[in-house]
Amino acid sequence: MDIDDILASVDHGPGASPESTSLDHQSLTRFWVSERAVSEVLPWPTALMDRMMDRVRMQIESIEDIAASSADAPPPTTHNQNANANHNPNLNLRLSILQTDLARTQYIIRSLLRTRLAKLTKYSMHYLVKLSSTNQILSQSQSQSQSQSQPTPEDSVPDISAIASFDPLSESEASFVHAHQKLLASHYSGSFMGAFPRQLRRLDDNAGGTSMIQGPETREVVFVRCLGAAVPVLVVGEGDQEEDIGVTMRMGDVWVVRWEGVKAAWLKGEVELL
Amino acid sequence: MSYYDIDSILTDAQKLPCTFELEVPGLGILEGNPGEDIKPGTRIDLPLWLGEMLSIGARLGTSRLVTLDMPSALSERVMNALKADPRTVDLRSLAPHFYSLGERILELFEEEELVDVLMETFKKRAAEVSDQAHNPRGAVGDGVDFLRGLDETERQLFRAAHDRAKEMRVWSGEAKRK
Amino acid sequence: MAFPLPRGITPSEIGFLAEMEMVTVVPRQRLEGLELLGGPIEPLVPPRRASLPLWLALLLKRQRRANIMPPSWLHPEPLNLILEVESQHPDYRDAFSPPPPLPGQPSIRDDGLAPTARPQYTPDGNRYYASPPFLPQNTAQTEGFSSRDPPALPFHWVEMGNMLLESASDDLVEPDQIRRLLKDLREVRLAKMRAGTDVLDAAATGGGGVALTGVGAMEVGEERGFLTGVVDNLRKIGASKEQARREQMAEQRANGGYDGAQDEEEEDYMEF
Numbered sequence: 001m002d003i004d005d006i007l008a009s010v011d012h013g014p015g016a017s018p019e020s021t022s023l024d025h026q027s028l029t030r031f032w033v034s035e036r037a038v039s040e041v042l043p044w045p046t047a048l049m050d051r052m053m054d055r056v057r058m059q060i061e062s063i064e065d066i067a068a069s070s071a072d073a074p075p076p077t078t079h080n081q082n083a084n085a086n087h088n089p090n091l092n093l094r095l096s097i098l099q100t101d102l103a104r105t106q107y108i109i110r111s112l113l114r115t116r117l118a119k120l121t122k123y124s125m126h127y128l129v130k131l132s133s134t135n136q137i138l139s140q141s142q143s144q145s146q147s148q149s150q151p152t153p154e155d156s157v158p159d160i161s162a163i164a165s166f167d168p169l170s171e172s173e174a175s176f177v178h179a180h181q182k183l184l185a186s187h188y189s190g191s192f193m194g195a196f197p198r199q200l201r202r203l204d205d206n207a208g209g210t211s212m213i214q215g216p217e218t219r220e221v222v223f224v225r226c227l228g229a230a231v232p233v234l235v236v237g238e239g240d241q242e243e244d245i246g247v248t249m250r251m252g253d254v255w256v257v258r259w260e261g262v263k264a265a266w267l268k269g270e271v272e273l274l
Numbered sequence: 275m276s277y278y279d280i281d282s283i284l285t286d287a288q289k290l291p292c293t294f295e296l297e298v299p300g301l302g303i304l305e306g307n308p309g310e311d312i313k314p315g316t317r318i319d320l321p322l323w324l325g326e327m328l329s330i331g332a333r334l335g336t337s338r339l340v341t342l343d344m345p346s347a348l349s350e351r352v353m354n355a356l357k358a359d360p361r362t363v364d365l366r367s368l369a370p371h372f373y374s375l376g377e378r379i380l381e382l383f384e385e386e387e388l389v390d391v392l393m394e395t396f397k398k399r400a401a402e403v404s405d406q407a408h409n410p411r412g413a414v415g416d417g418v419d420f421l422r423g424l425d426e427t428e429r430q431l432f433r434a435a436h437d438r439a440k441e442m443r444v445w446s447g448e449a450k451r452k
Numbered sequence: 453m454a455f456p457l458p459r460g461i462t463p464s465e466i467g468f469l470a471e472m473e474m475v476t477v478v479p480r481q482r483l484e485g486l487e488l489l490g491g492p493i494e495p496l497v498p499p500r501r502a503s504l505p506l507w508l509a510l511l512l513k514r515q516r517r518a519n520i521m522p523p524s525w526l527h528p529e530p531l532n533l534i535l536e537v538e539s540q541h542p543d544y545r546d547a548f549s550p551p552p553p554l555p556g557q558p559s560i561r562d563d564g565l566a567p568t569a570r571p572q573y574t575p576d577g578n579r580y581y582a583s584p585p586f587l588p589q590n591t592a593q594t595e596g597f598s599s600r601d602p603p604a605l606p607f608h609w610v611e612m613g614n615m616l617l618e619s620a621s622d623d624l625v626e627p628d629q630i631r632r633l634l635k636d637l638r639e640v641r642l643a644k645m646r647a648g649t650d651v652l653d654a655a656a657t658g659g660g661g662v663a664l665t666g667v668g669a670m671e672v673g674e675e676r677g678f679l680t681g682v683v684d685n686l687r688k689i690g691a692s693k694e695q696a697r698r699e700q701m702a703e704q705r706a707n708g709g710y711d712g713a714q715d716e717e718e719e720d721y722m723e724f
Contacts, residue, residue, distance in 0.1 A: 020575045022491025026586045027574055029472065036461045047576050052489075059489055090483055093517070097508060101488040104507065107468070118455035212277050221655050221683045223460075223664070223672050227554070227581035229567045235659035237698060244701070246659020251567040252557045254672075256652075256679060257661035269571075269579045274672050373689060380692040392689045393653060400682045401649040407678070408646075427685055434677030438463070442674045445463040446614050 021055070025105070028052055030272055032112045037223070037273040038259050039216035041119045041127065043168040056105060063098050066091070119216065120169070120177045124184070125156075125204055126215035127169065127177055132158035134165055153185040153193045156203035218260040226253045228270035233261040281426055285374035289319040290345040292328065295338055322378060329382075347372060348379060353391050360395040361402055364423035372425035396427075403428055407435035458677060466673045470611030471507035472585040476521040476592035479512070503591055506615065513620050520620045521592035523606070526613060528626050530603030531633040537602075538640045546648075548641060548666030552589050552604040555582060559601050584608060584669070610638065610670035641668075645675055649682060656686035658694065 027048055035042050070091050120127055157178070166174040185203060193201050205212045218236075226249035233255075235244035240260070249255050254274065265271045276282045294316045302310030304318050312318075320328070320340075328339040346352075347368035355363050365372040376392045379385075403424070406417050424432060461469065472490070479496035486493040494502050501521065504512070512518035525531070537549045550560045558565035571579040589606035606612065613634045621627040648662070655662040664672075687694075 021487075021489070023572065023574055023580060025490045026582070027580065029469070029586075030583075033461055033469070036457070036465070037459065039459060045576075048574075051575070055489055093483065093515075094486065097486060097493075097511065098488070100507065100511065101490060104468075104471075105489040111465075114455045115457075210277050214277055217684075219658075219684075219687060220459075221680050223676065225583060227569060227583060229569050233659050233661055237658075243698075244659060246657075247661050249661070249663075251569055252551065252554050253663060253665045254667050255661045255663050255665075256655045256683065258655070258658060261659055261661075269581065272581075272583055274669065373685060377688050377691065380689075384692070384696075386693070389690055389693050393686055396685060396689060397649055397652065397682070400678075401646070404646055404649065404678055431678065431681040431685070434458075434681050435675075437458075438674050438677045441463045442670065445467055446610075447618070 024048060024051055024055075028105075028108060028112075032108045034266070034273040035112055035115050039119065039220060040218060040259075041116055041123075041168050041173075041216075043267075044166070044170040044173070046170065049170070052105070052109065056102070056109070059098070059102050063095065063102065066095055066098070070095075116169075116173060117176070120173060121180055123215055124177050124181045125213045128158045128160060128181055129204070129213060131160045131163055131166065131169070131174060134163055134167075151198055151201050153189045153201050153203050154182060157181045157185050218263070219258050221256050222259045222262070223274040224249075224255055224257060224262055224266075224271045225274055226251055226255070226271055228265070228268075231262070231265045231270050233257050234264065236260040281371060281374060284426075285371040285378060286323040287321050288345070288347075288369055288371060288375050289321055290325055290379075291317055291343040292320045292325045292340040293317050293343065294340050298339065322375070326382065342382060344379065344383070345369070345375065348376060348388065353388070356391055356395045360398045361420060363395075364419075365399075365425040365428070366423050368425075370426055373427045399424075399428060400431060403432050404435050407432050408439050460676045460680070461673065463670060463673045466608075466669050467611050467615070469585055470608035470615070470669065471505065471510070473506050473590045473606075473608055473612060474503045474588055475506050475509045475523065475590050475612075476501050477504050477509045477512065477518040478521060479518045481517050483517075501592070503588070506590070506612070510615065510619050513623075520616065520623045522616065522624050523590035523612060524592060525603050525605060525609070526590075526616065526624065526630060528629045528633060531630065531637070533603055534605055535633060535637055535640070538637060546644060548644065548664070550602075550604060551666045552587075552606055553601070555587070561601070605637070605666070605668065608669050610634075610668050641671060645671060652679065652682050653686050653690070655683045656690060 027045070031042070031045060031048070160174060160178050163174075169177070188203070189201070203212055218240075229251050230248050232248045233246040234242045235246050236258075237243040242264075246261065247255075247257075249257075249271070262271050266273065294312050294314055297314055298312040300309065301312045302308060304320065305312065305316065325340060325342055329342050330338070352363070352368060369375050373392065373396060376388065380389060402420060406421060409417070421432070457465075477496075478501055479498045481496070481498060483496040485495040490505060493504065493508070496502055496518070504518075509518065509520050513520055525534070534549055537544055541549075553559055554567075554569075556570040557567045569581055571581050574580050584607035590608070590612055613630070616624060617627060617631055617634075624630055645664075645667070651662055654660045
């Protein structure tokens with residue numbers, strides 16, 4: 001972030017201005033489209049999602065208030081009914097607009113969460129290993145426990161109880177994926193893995209050159225629109241380090257490129273996924 | 275290879291010709307002669323995963339158990355046919371996982387020309403797959419034979435193209451949701 | 453947890469997205485301003501024009517509470533011009549006609565001017581560049597764009613055309629002609645999209661790509677499964693070659709020699 005960015009962000013500090021409401025809505029929409037476009041789980045935008053959930057809660061309350069105010073109307077004598085209708089002829093219209101708007105936002109949030117949970121369950125071991133590797137001491141103590149005499153599939157599930165960062169997941173996603181994998185491991189153990197020889201009971205085995213831990217493919221291609229003035233596509237080598245620079249996209253261009261080549265630009269908001 | 279991917283597992287079960295370099299006592303069962311030995315020079319078709327394992331000595335520089343040959347699906351003759359007209363070759367009868375097999379073979383052999391022929395073949399046939407998938411009346415005439423000869427990768431491509439085209443027609447009201 | 457949808461938003465989700473585009477309405481009744489989760493809505497006072505998201509404009513239209521003014525491009529004349537560019541213009545034989553410029557992007561008439569991206573800032577201090585469906589590309593008078601800009605198809609043109617023809621055709625000028633023009637445009641552009649399979653290997657290499665500038669959202673949605681399937685499989689088939697090239701580059705770098713990769717990458721640039 002350069003100094004202009006910092007100054008500008010101070011100018012547009014957090015607050016409930018109408019501008020930030022629509023900006024958050026646009027950011028959420030863009031994030032949902034992005035999450036649907038790639039195989040990996042994208043970094044959870046904690047602050048944005050907290051603000052969105054707060055707004056959804058407040059909107060539900062105000063819809064309930066409006067609905068209640070119409071229900072509280074005086075008993076239906078013909079005279080009163082007309083008076084009420086004249087007094088606020090748009091009540092039902094306003095309610096239906098507010099409810100439609102709420103339902104649309106809830107749809108996005110629900111689809112976003114379900115997409116992420118689907119990725120998490122598909123690549124559960126990958127993300128657990130990723131999370132636990134942020135705390136080295138812990139994974140060492142865990143490998144000691146693995147040398148116990150009776151290994152079970154559950155022992156392969158990394159312990160994430162003491163991790164400091166949940167990146168790229170949210171805290172509840174992290175506990176979900178851990179609980180999910182524990183259940184799965186104990187189900188495997190009870191139904192067939194318990195009967196296997198001890199050395200075949202792991203879920204993170206690497207024997208035969210094929211890892212049991214499957215992660216998302218980052219080399220697959222995505223559709224992007226270039227939003228910055230000029231954005232180069234990176235050539236990414238083994239181990240995710242940048243090796244070279246490929247073609248350069250110009251503002252307004254739409255390209256089909258590898259996700260790994262534009263992920264850094266996406267994180268900076270210089271390209272958007274379509 | 276992908277641990278939980280069924281297509282990847284089926285790819286590795288496809289067979290390729292292996293020639294034994296050494297005598298192996300008691301392994302005659304591979305030839306259908308249980309209890310017998312395998313003599314040097316014996317040629318047997320073995321699943322890719324097994325052949326790869328037995329040939330590993332070759333890559334470590336020690337004496338190898340078997341040498342691998344190109345599977346017939348990727349033979350010179352097939353490559354020539356593909357160069358002539360990729361659309362008329364029935365890939366499925368050659369190998370159900372034709373391209374995946376090619377990818378695995380290319381990990382084991384250095385064959386620059388094979389890469390080029392496979393890529394060109396895949397592109398040309400993909401264009402045809404797209405045409406067929408977007409034909410809302412379904413395959414007609416020559417199309418039926420072509421679609422029957424698609425390998426697994428191409429079938430998945432056909433499905434992807436077809437499903438999205440159909441969703442699009444459903445969304446725009448041109449077709450009814452089933 | 454089962455989530456049956458494939459990677460990339462589907463046609464119906466793209467339609468949902470297009471409903472966030474702002475359109476111009478002429479209200480037939482009053483309505484006070486509303487605070488929506490998508491941002492505030494201005495008060496409606498007939499006969500003053502107002503900008504509303506398409507979903508809301510359609511909701512009011514279906515209840516005969518407002519009329520929708522057709523987007524500036526959704527008229528027979530501009531569509532005819534665009535169709536001519538798409539099918540006749542030599543520069544766009546293999547490419548889509550140019551899309552409406554983003555804010556800060558020079559008009560097609562000012563080719564050569566450098567673009568200056570103008571970011572907004574989110575409450576978290578991140579840069580945010582607006583893009584469809586959050587640009588006024590479908591209002592009756594496209595604010596912010598000079599009138600000398602040639603007409604252009606917005607990103608959500610298929611969806612916008614389809615939904616307005618279905619629910620507000622009485623607000624359109626010569627709807628039957630518009631319907632025919634949109635169909636012709638679809639066909640010309642679809643043919644371009646499908647003719648491009650041959651250059652797709654450019655996107656299968658690291659750092660390479662295929663340009664589809666001007667493509668519409670629904671056109672992406674329709675071809676996404678096929679295009680990504682082709683490119684991802686080309687990448688797998690060519691993996692051994694990519695590996696060899698990578699080793700060669702590493703060797704060159706280790707020897708401190710000339711790095712030829714830059715030139716090679718240039719060849720990966722392809723235009724549909």
